Structure formats: C-alpha cells, structure tokens
Amino acid sequence: MTNSLMKALFLKKPYKLELKNTNIPVLSQGEVLIKVNAVALCGTDIHAYHGKQGLFEYPRIIGHEISGEIVEMNAKQKKLRIGDRVAIIPYINCGHCISCNKEIYGACENLKVVGVHQAGGLAEFIKIPVDNLVKLPQNIDNLNGALVEPLAISTHAVRKANPKSDENILIVGMGPIGLGAAEIAKTFGANVILADLSEERRDFVSKRFDYKNILNPLAVDYRKQLAELTDGNMPDTIIDTTGSNKSMESCFKYLSYGGKVVYVGIYNGDLVIDDIEFHKRQTRLFGSRAAQKTDFEYVIGCIGKGLVKPEKFITDKLEFDQNIVKNINLVMDKGLSAFKTLIIFK
Structure with a gap:
C-alpha cells in the first residue's frame, strides 16, 4: 500500500484508550489485509476496559466482532478475491494440537483471539489468515456483518x-x-x-x-x-x-x-x-467456547433469509474518528443500556 500508517485504537491499560498512528500490518504467507468496515463492542472488550478480563494482554488494539473488505492478499485460494466483503473469524488456532486434529478448533490448546492476544479490529486495517474469513453476500450490510461473530458463538x-x-x-x-x-x-x-x-x-x-x-x-x-x-x-x-x-x-x-x-x-x-x-x-x-466456520455460515444463511435480524440488537452507533476515545468512554459508562454498540468506519 502507498501509505504505511493507519489509525488504531489502543487500550493501554484499564480505563485508558488512545487513538494513534501505527504501522499497517505486513502480510505473511496465507494472510489477507482487511480494510475494516464495522466493529461491534463485545463483553470481552468491556471487561478488558474495566480491568476484569483475565486473558487480556495490555496494550492491545481491541475488537474482534469485525466486518471488512479484502484489499490485499498473500494467499493462494479460489473462493475469495480483492474487493470481497467478509466477516472475520477471530480465533486463531495452531492447527496441530490434539483438539485441532479432531477439528474442534475452539478447544485449541494454543488458541489466540484477535483483540485479546493479538491486534484487533478497532483500526483502519487488520491482517487475518485467509482461512479465518467468511464471505458476506450482498444482502447483508456491514453492520449486520460485524454481528455475525457473536451470533456464531x-x-x-x-x-x-x-x-x-x-x-x-x-x-x-x-x-x-x-x-x-x-x-x-x-x-x-x-x-x-x-x-x-x-x-x-x-x-x-x-x-x-x-x-x-x-x-x-x-x-x-x-x-x-x-x-x-x-x-x-x-x-x-x-x-x-x-x-x-x-x-x-x-x-x-x-x-x-x-x-x-x-x-x-x-x-x-x-x-x-x-x-x-x-x-x-x-x-x-x-x-461451549468460540465457534466453528460452519457456525458462521449458518448465521449468514439465517440473516440472509430474514430468520435473524441482528440490527435489533444495536443500541448505539459511533464513527471511528477523532472523537472515538471520548465516545467509547461514554458508552462504557452506560452499563446495560448500551446493549450492542457498533463502530462504523468510513
């Protein structure tokens, strides 16, 4: 990409968010660069903000309920291409432990979660293994696409x-x-x-x-x-x-x-x-922990058929701009009344 920097929101420590410039991720083999379209805040993010998420590692770019668009690929496969909109499967499994060999990927002994153990989605770009993407059909918009992950759980x-x-x-x-x-x-x-x-x-x-x-x-x-x-x-x-x-x-x-x-x-x-x-x-x-790709596919099918309407979950919408720190702080203070908050990227 011509520009090597992006804006990202870091949770530096409990109650301390910072919006700053950081390097756009460099792809390894098998990875895809995603331009983030929308991120939904999760209970994991809220607990980490309040210092009550035991698995969380500070500082961290938070956010793992993500929809976006493929802008760069370093992976050989035929199902996805640049320009496709996708939902992200944020659980990175090792692929070789006993659980992965049984194809029970949510029980991977070495499981890493995007936005918890590695950089999350509250940034303009994120890199993800190509196998951790599910294509969104045209009748599912970016906001509903970000809610595929919690519904897959x-x-x-x-x-x-x-x-x-x-x-x-x-x-x-x-x-x-x-x-x-x-x-x-x-x-x-x-x-x-x-x-x-x-x-x-x-x-x-x-x-x-x-x-x-x-x-x-x-x-x-x-x-x-x-x-x-x-x-x-x-x-x-x-x-x-x-x-x-x-x-x-x-x-x-x-x-x-x-x-x-x-x-x-x-x-x-x-x-x-x-x-x-x-x-x-x-x-x-x-x-029950995490979700399989088949769960994501089932959710996308349900949304596409109108059986599940994720937009009914949304109570708050924020733009990813210079006011994002202030606005997320306000949402974090709302408690239960902020049922599901979506951050929208331009």
Whole structure:
C-alpha cells in the first residue's frame, strides 16, 4: 500500500484508550489485509476496559466482532478475491494440537483471539489468515456483518444441545450471546424461555423482540413458572450464558430428566454442583467456547433469509474518528443500556 500508517485504537491499560498512528500490518504467507468496515463492542472488550478480563494482554488494539473488505492478499485460494466483503473469524488456532486434529478448533490448546492476544479490529486495517474469513453476500450490510461473530458463538452453543422441534429451551442470561442463542434456537423450532436478573434487560428484550416467556430467576415461583410452561416436564435444555457460579450451579434442579446443560459464560473459579440432581437426571453437560466456520455460515444463511435480524440488537452507533476515545468512554459508562454498540468506519 502507498501509505504505511493507519489509525488504531489502543487500550493501554484499564480505563485508558488512545487513538494513534501505527504501522499497517505486513502480510505473511496465507494472510489477507482487511480494510475494516464495522466493529461491534463485545463483553470481552468491556471487561478488558474495566480491568476484569483475565486473558487480556495490555496494550492491545481491541475488537474482534469485525466486518471488512479484502484489499490485499498473500494467499493462494479460489473462493475469495480483492474487493470481497467478509466477516472475520477471530480465533486463531495452531492447527496441530490434539483438539485441532479432531477439528474442534475452539478447544485449541494454543488458541489466540484477535483483540485479546493479538491486534484487533478497532483500526483502519487488520491482517487475518485467509482461512479465518467468511464471505458476506450482498444482502447483508456491514453492520449486520460485524454481528455475525457473536451470533456464531450463540449458534455453537445451540448446536451443542442439538434441539429438536418443539423442545423447551431455557436460556439464562439475556445479554447479546444469550439473546442470540434464543434467536438461533427458534430457527431449530425450539420453544424458548428466557430468564435474567436484570429488569432493564428484560424490558429491553420484551420491547424489541416477540418473546412471551421472560422470567426473573429470583421470583419465588420461578420453578412453578418453568413447570407450567413445559407441561410439568421442565426445560429439555438449559443454556447458561451468565458466567455466574450461582446460576451455573443451580441449573440442574430446573432441568428435565434426560436433559442437557450448556455452559457458555465462563466463571473464573470452581463450580459446586448437586451430584444427586445431576446424576438422577442423567444430565448431559457441555462447555461451549468460540465457534466453528460452519457456525458462521449458518448465521449468514439465517440473516440472509430474514430468520435473524441482528440490527435489533444495536443500541448505539459511533464513527471511528477523532472523537472515538471520548465516545467509547461514554458508552462504557452506560452499563446495560448500551446493549450492542457498533463502530462504523468510513
């Protein structure tokens, strides 16, 4: 490229963002240079901003929910070309550990995440391995393209449960991943029940989406409500996205016999479960991390068919300009009311 510098937003340390010029990445073999079109802020970015993301390495260009356009290639392949718009798969696996050999790439022993362990998307350009790109069709715009990644995380969790039509799924935690799981579960024909402690979150979802069964897990009749909604059988699957040990430990007593539990949110510590409740149900327990390329492709198909509408998640839009530090600081202070923030590049 004629210009060797780009603008990038660095998280220098907790609460300290800095917009500065830095070198445009130089491509190695197998890599592609992407002009960033849009980035969605994720819980990972927010936790890193507040100093509560244990895996994060400072300083770092943040952002891993990214859509962009290919502007340079150093890779031999036939599916993509310069000018294609793409969604980025931000998980860089080693390709040779036991998990990669099993094609379970999200469990790679040496997994690196864009925007956490290496430079992220809040920059004018980013380099990515060509295998970590999924082409966006014309009917998916740049903003929706940036939301493919969180929806792929949700899809991966739902696919772990592999629900059948008319199964009852309880999704605990109504943040973007939990709500995304609800939207994806509906494409499987599942009956979705949502639960969240936050009245603000419950109100947001009830106003923007068409879910009838939105519960407060602290309600004294919570178990009774679940029983009534499932003909007394309790949910066939519980997907817990909270990362709360209390929520994760309590799942089993609200589960149907022969049911499944999927942990998506991560708790940094030990979990203590009631083994009697776990065993007598012959519970199937899954951990869900990251997403596969097939999950990204499924999401793109759902958006293209109008089955999932990511734009309904968006509450805030910012431009990547000289005011970006001030504006992101303001969004970070909004708390739950900033459900999904998109940064738009010119």
